[in-house]
Amino acid sequence: MSDTDQSEMQGMLTRWQTLKTQAEGGDLRMDAEIGQRLATHAEQMHTKLEETLNKALELEHLTGFGNLKSADDLRQKFALKANNGNDSAVKRLKQSMDIVSLMSETYKLAIGKISESDQSAADKLAGLGMGDS
Template sequence: MSETDQSEMQGMLTRWQTLKKQAEDGELRMDTDIGTALAAHATRMRDQLDTMVTNATRLAFLSGFGELESAKALQGKFAQKANNGEDSAVKRLKQSIDIVSLMKDTYELAIGKIAESDQSAADKLAGLRMGDS
């Protein structure tokens, strides 16, 4: 992964960590229907990424390169690119899974805070009505 790509991934991860913290603190709130739809989409994205990780892991077992030493070296490079290498597809996909998981958690926290806020307001109104009687 290029340094720019790594920086972008880290930036996205940091941004979603910040948004999750804001949701935990009640600073980020979201409509329940929208948040639920976004969380469901994030779940679908994670499922797709999990499938991609499985497929990329299988690419570590390449064949058909021949018996030449250069072919074996090339086979090893492709296998590392798929899995276990510093810049492997599996590593990048797992970073994406981390971000999508943060997104899902953030959406769920943001809609939870609205639900808590709505319940708190309803309880206060109920208390005021009880006092008026």
């Protein structure tokens, strides 16, 4: 992974960690329906990434390159691109999965905080006798 790509992935991870912290503290809130749809979409993305990760793990076991030394070197290079290399597909997919998981958790927390806020306001109004019609 290039330094730019690595920096971008780290930046996204940091951004979503910050948003999650804000949601935990109640500073980030969102409509329940929108938040649930976003969380569902993030979970679907995670599932697709997991399927792709499983396929990438299979690419570690490549064949059909022939018996030459250069063919073996090429096979090993492609295997490292799939898994175990610094720039491997598996590493990038796992990082993406971490970010998508943070997204889903953040959406769910933001929904919960707005629901808690709504319930708290309703309880206060009921306590004042203003919630009755």
